[in-house]
Amino acid sequence: xxxxxxxxxxxxxxxxxxxxxxxxxxxxxxxxxxxxxxxxxxxxxxxxxxxxxxxxxxxxxxxxxxxxxxxxxxxxxxxxxxxxxxxxxxxxxxxxxxxxxxxxxxxxxxxxxxxxxxxxxxxxxxxxxxxxxxxxxxxxxxxxxxxxxxxxxxxxxxxxxxxxxxxxxxxxxxxxxxxxxxxxxxxxxxxxxxxxxxxxxxxxxxxxxxxxxxxxxxxxxxxxxxxxxxxxxxxxxxxxxxxxxxxxxxxxxxxxxxxxxxxxxxxxxxxxxxxxxxxxxxxxxxxxxxxxxxxxxxxxxxxxxxxxxxxxxxxxxxxxxxxxxxxxxxxxxxxxxxxxxxxxxxxxxxxxxxxxxxxxxxxxx
Amino acid sequence: xxxxxxxxxxxxxxxxxxxxxxxxxxxxxxxxxxxxxxxxxxxxxxxxxxxxxxxxxxxxxxxxxxxxxxxxxxxxxxxxxxxxxxxxxxxxxxxxxxxxxxxxxxxxxxxxxxxxxxxxxxxxxxxxxxxxxxxxxxxxxxxxxxxxxxxxxxxxxxxxxxxxxxxxxxxxxxxxxxxxxxxxxxxxxxxxxxxxxxxxxxxxxxxxxxxxxxxxxxxxxxxxxxxxxxxxxxxxxxxxxxxxxxxxxxxxxxxxxxxxxxxxxxxxxxxxxxxxxxxxxxxxxxxxxxxxxxxxxxxxxxxxxxxxxxxxxxxxxxxxxxxxxxxxxxxxxxxxxxxxxxxxxxxxxxxxxxxxxxxxxxxxxxxxxxxxxxxxxxxxxxxxxxxxxxxxxxxxxxxxxxxxxxxxxxxxxxx
Numbered sequence: 001x002x003x004x005x006x007x008x009x010x011x012x013x014x015x016x017x018x019x020x021x022x023x024x025x026x027x028x029x030x031x032x033x034x035x036x037x038x039x040x041x042x043x044x045x046x047x048x049x050x051x052x053x054x055x056x057x058x059x060x061x062x063x064x065x066x067x068x069x070x071x072x073x074x075x076x077x078x079x080x081x082x083x084x085x086x087x088x089x090x091x092x093x094x095x096x097x098x099x100x101x102x103x104x105x106x107x108x109x110x111x112x113x114x115x116x117x118x119x120x121x122x123x124x125x126x127x128x129x130x131x132x133x134x135x136x137x138x139x140x141x142x143x144x145x146x147x148x149x150x151x152x153x154x155x156x157x158x159x160x161x162x163x164x165x166x167x168x169x170x171x172x173x174x175x176x177x178x179x180x181x182x183x184x185x186x187x188x189x190x191x192x193x194x195x196x197x198x199x200x201x202x203x204x205x206x207x208x209x210x211x212x213x214x215x216x217x218x219x220x221x222x223x224x225x226x227x228x229x230x231x232x233x234x235x236x237x238x239x240x241x242x243x244x245x246x247x248x249x250x251x252x253x254x255x256x257x258x259x260x261x262x263x264x265x266x267x268x269x270x271x272x273x274x275x276x277x278x279x280x281x282x283x284x285x286x287x288x289x290x291x292x293x294x295x296x297x298x299x300x301x302x303x304x305x306x307x308x309x310x311x312x313x314x315x316x317x318x319x320x321x322x323x324x325x326x327x328x329x330x331x332x333x334x335x336x337x338x339x340x341x342x343x344x345x346x347x348x349x350x351x352x353x354x355x356x357x358x359x360x361x362x363x364x365x
Numbered sequence: 366x367x368x369x370x371x372x373x374x375x376x377x378x379x380x381x382x383x384x385x386x387x388x389x390x391x392x393x394x395x396x397x398x399x400x401x402x403x404x405x406x407x408x409x410x411x412x413x414x415x416x417x418x419x420x421x422x423x424x425x426x427x428x429x430x431x432x433x434x435x436x437x438x439x440x441x442x443x444x445x446x447x448x449x450x451x452x453x454x455x456x457x458x459x460x461x462x463x464x465x466x467x468x469x470x471x472x473x474x475x476x477x478x479x480x481x482x483x484x485x486x487x488x489x490x491x492x493x494x495x496x497x498x499x500x501x502x503x504x505x506x507x508x509x510x511x512x513x514x515x516x517x518x519x520x521x522x523x524x525x526x527x528x529x530x531x532x533x534x535x536x537x538x539x540x541x542x543x544x545x546x547x548x549x550x551x552x553x554x555x556x557x558x559x560x561x562x563x564x565x566x567x568x569x570x571x572x573x574x575x576x577x578x579x580x581x582x583x584x585x586x587x588x589x590x591x592x593x594x595x596x597x598x599x600x601x602x603x604x605x606x607x608x609x610x611x612x613x614x615x616x617x618x619x620x621x622x623x624x625x626x627x628x629x630x631x632x633x634x635x636x637x638x639x640x641x642x643x644x645x646x647x648x649x650x651x652x653x654x655x656x657x658x659x660x661x662x663x664x665x666x667x668x669x670x671x672x673x674x675x676x677x678x679x680x681x682x683x684x685x686x687x688x689x690x691x692x693x694x695x696x697x698x699x700x701x702x703x704x705x706x707x708x709x710x711x712x713x714x715x716x717x718x719x720x721x722x723x724x725x726x727x728x729x730x731x732x733x734x735x736x737x738x739x740x741x742x743x744x745x746x747x748x749x750x751x752x753x754x755x756x757x758x759x760x761x762x763x764x765x766x767x768x769x770x771x772x773x774x775x776x777x778x779x780x
Contacts, residue, residue: 063637095632101513102535107484107571108491114574115492119412127575128637128768131480132514132535137769140632146646149632149771150543153515153533161532165547172554189491193509237530238471245443245523246510254528257471351510352519354531 002217003233004170005363007226009319010078010181010212012070014043015307018077023323029334031306033205043207043308044186048073057142063125064138065106070183071097071135072142074210078179079143082214082226094147094175095136096166098158098182100311102132105187135183147175156248156279156350157237158182159211159314160358164235166215171234176217181319182312183210204281207308211316230325230344232318233266233359242353250280250349255289258357259345263293266359270294274341275324275332277301277317279309279348286349299340302333314348318358321346325362372552373621373780375614376461376607378453379719380565382418382600382706385428385452387460390706390716391723394731397752399705401586401598406485406568414582417568418600418707420449431455436465438524444483444511447520449603450565454521457561461607462619465525474530474557476548477518478540478564480711483511485569514711517565529557535711537767538671539630540564541604542714542775546628548608558613563605564712572710573599579638587674587708589701590683590748592738597673600707604715606722623725624778626660626760629653633770640678640766644685647671650772651689651762658760658776662690665697665776666758667730669717671766672701673708682764683743698756700749704734714765718775721763725779728757 009019014032016022025032032043050061050069053076061069084090107130114122128134133151140149148169152161159182166178184190186208215232236258240251263270276298278286291297301320303313321344324330332339342362349355379386382400383393393400400418409415432438435458437451458465467473487509510516515533522531530551534544541564548562576582576599583596606625614621631653633646640647655662670682687694702720709716720731736750763775 100515104513110575111488111492111571114570119574119577122574122578124575124578124580127578130571130575131537131768133537133767133769133771134637136536136632137637137771140634140770141636144634146632146634146649148630149536149769150534150547150630151536153513153535154518154531155513155515158515158533168550168554168556172550174550189509237532239475239522239527239529239531241469241526241528242523245516245519257528352516352522352531354519354522 002170003231004167004215005218005221006213006229006232006322007216007221008078008082008214009322010074010081011319012045012074012210013307014045014207014209017048019081027330033305033308041205042186043205045208054142065103065129067103067183067185068129068135068138070185070210072138074181074183074212075139075143075179078212078214090143090145092147093145094166094169094178095139095145095149096162096178096180097136098152098162098312098315099132099184100153100155100158101184101190103129104189106130108189155352155354156311157314157348157354157356159312160235160346160348160356161237163213163315163318164358167232167234170215170217176220178215179212180215181212182315184208184310184312204304205308207310209307209316211319213319213322228363228365229322231361231363233361234262235356235358236262237356240353240355245352248351249353250283250285251353252285252289254355255286255347256293258355259293262357262359268343268359272341272343273298273345274339274343275299276345277303277321286347299332299337314346314356317346321360325360370553371611372549372608372625373611373614374606374623374625374722375609375619375621376457377622377719377722378456379604380420380449380453381602381716382420384421385423386456390719393705394720394723395729395753397732397734399586399734401707407570409573412573413577414584416583416585416598417573418598419568420602428452435459443520444486445567446479446482446517446565449567450517450521451524453563453603453605454561457605457607463607468525469528471528472558474551474560475518475522475527476544476560476562477533478544478711479514479517479566480535480537480540481566481569481572482514482517484571485567487512488570536771537769538710538713539765539767539771539773540711542765542773543630545715545718545775546630546773549625549628552608552610559607559609561605562608563603563715565603566601566710566712568599568601581675583674586735587703588735589672589674589704589733590679590740590743591736592740594674594676594679596675598707600709602709602716603712604719621780623722624780626778627654627658627776629657630773633772635770638768640681642681644681644688646770646772647682647685647766648688650774654762654774654776660760660776664760665762667724667761668697668699669721669761669763670699670701671764672703674703680742683745687744695744695746698730698747698749699745700731700733702731718763721761721777725777728755729753730756
């Protein structure tokens with residue numbers, strides 16, 4: 001049984017494209033959250049040219065929707081960060097992608113055209129992009145990835161689920177390497193509906209972005225001389241009964257139960273926890289549950305104030321955790337706090353009572 | 366929870382164009398009838414094809430009685446995909462001898478596969494979106510909230526008061542097969558002691574219009590593997606299974622219906638909507654499912670094909686079967702349940718696994734309805750044409766292939 005290692009990150013973030021740019025801005029305490037003419041402040045991606053990152057994509061880029069481009073670019077950045085540049089370097093990799101809303105704005109545009117122009121002029125080029133796994137499909141084609149490919153859509157835990165699935169596959173020996181992460185775009189439909197439905201987290205701004213990490217079995221990483229960012233201990237998910245299947249409600253019982261199980265099964269002492277990254281940093285119930293299990297206040301990331309939040313951002317928090325564990329001088333937040341232990345804790349709470357807990361450990365190598 | 370190797374199906378529930386319940390599906394499979402008909406759910410008169418296989422309206426009393434019998438809250442306000450899912454889960458729990466109160470065990474998980482969720486219900490509010498700036502203040506946000514695909518599993522989890530893992534996998538037409546495969550992995554790894562796994566999808570304008578725009582929809586009915594085939598027809602419905610370790614099932618006196626022996630999945634890395642012409646990806650998924658099961662290809666007695674009835678897909682799948690089974694392929698029974706109930710998209714893998722489970726349980730092969738003319742480019746010969754055939758098999762494969770080149774195959778073994 002292999003313990004999966006995080007050996008690279010690919011970040012397409014409002015705070016920078018690529019590891020170097022992101023880390024520079026994060027270290028400097030910058031925030032990408034800005035006022036918007038059409039609503040509350042949000043963190044959006046600066047315009048990016050997918051062609052610059054995907055030179056082999058050719059005409060495929062014309063057919064590709066924006067979310068798929070984001071996933072493909074983050075994948076390219078993760079491959080570059082890992083030094084995977086051979087023709088067959090990614091052939092046997094598995095792929096896990098998390099996205100809650102997929103191409104919701106594209107769906108809206110397809111339906112609007114259907115209404116306005118009739119079925120005969122429905123756009124056959126855009127329909128294939130409307131399935132949630134379109135981005136994963138494009139990645140498979142562009143990077144020649146022939147391993148299992150799964151797309152996870154369970155609301156705000158989908159990003160962590162995707163990475164956790166990849167880690168489980170490596171641990172079980174189903175594959176020796178996987179690219180995994182998640183992406184969400186900040187579209188008109190999402191922003192307005194979430195605001196109207198009161199589904200945005202209580203603190204923080206809406207955001208968008210894509211984050212992918214490369215997970216490898218230790219033997220595979222060693223064989224190619226990969227540098228290790230962190231050890232991925234696992235992801236544990238569970239549900240809690242809530243008043244509505246659409247309600248965003250934290251269950252102290254669920255967080256405590258999952259976290260206790262995660263610590264037990266991964267052989268981590270609460271005293272080893274050194275940083276927490278939660279989907280709702282301002283959530284009093286969540287913070288109390290974490291304090292109780294950890295036995296103290298942990299340094300907390302302030303990503304919600306600097307890159308915004310989105311349903312698939314559990315994958316971003318996995319990537320950021322790996323970077324924090326690889327570099328003990330990288331601050332956890334704009335206040336300059338540093339992690340105080342070798343294990344990073346990620347907690348996500350999603351609509352319908354979905355909860356996820358993920359642990360990563362500083363690499364010993 | 367300790368890791369398990371032998372995983373069995375102890376419960377099964379179905380909502381299909383045949384009606385509500387497993388018995389209705391079995392009767393339809395045996396008859397060989399096709400349930401594709403003109404669409405009534407929305408005005409489809411302007412489409413190239415107006416044919417689909419709809420689920421008949423349920424008897425509300427019998428439905429709520431079935432739900433109450435297992436302590437399930439059956440709520441109709443969440444849309445058809447959720448309603449179908451709830452009805453199928455209620456039946457699966459009843460067959461497994463479980464009650465809703467058993468679902469609060471944190472060791473019980475839900476692995477869901479789907480693609481449309483509440484799209485039918487969300488289409489109208491989405492279409493009104495650009496008609497005014499105050500739209501979201503006037504609209505009911507809950508009508509939008511059923512549209513993300515994860516909402517169906519959230520509704521099921523809420524109705525069952527689940528506490529264990531809940532996952533939605535959406536890989537287009539292989540969604541449910543991947544969800545069932547994921548459930549198998551959860552059980553083997555000891556992550557869960559019992560999993561409700563399956564899928565649910567409802568007919569909507571979006572998918573019907575989309576497949577019409579790609580010219581993939583049959584004018585009248587789907588004719589898989591037939592030389593006259595001209596496309597698929599969309600269906601709708603749900604199928605769910607209760608999966609658990611063979612020993613723990615036996616210990617609580619549950620009857621195992623079949624063994625879920627193996628799962629294989631690959632990415633073709635070829636094209637977003639077209640399969641590889643040589644069937645290599647599909648063949649690899651089948652080989653991996655057999656390897657995972659530890660069962661040699663010679664033992665396979667039947668394949669429930671993906672069999673969409675589109676010209677390209679059926680040809681590629683037939684070539685894949687040839688690659689895996691060699692000279693045996695010609696006489697190996699291969700049929701497509703989509704010929705009777707249409708293509709349930711994200712739920713198709715679950716519905717077709719239900720057909721396979723019935724086949725193993727009762728000793729018959731589901732048919733390819735309407736098959737009459739051979740396609741000279743397809744070398745297979747036994748499509749179980751017309752109606753079901755009485756025949757015992759010990760091992761079978763159920764294939765699901767999807768947009769994005771996402772291929773999955775499940776292996777079932779008779780107990």
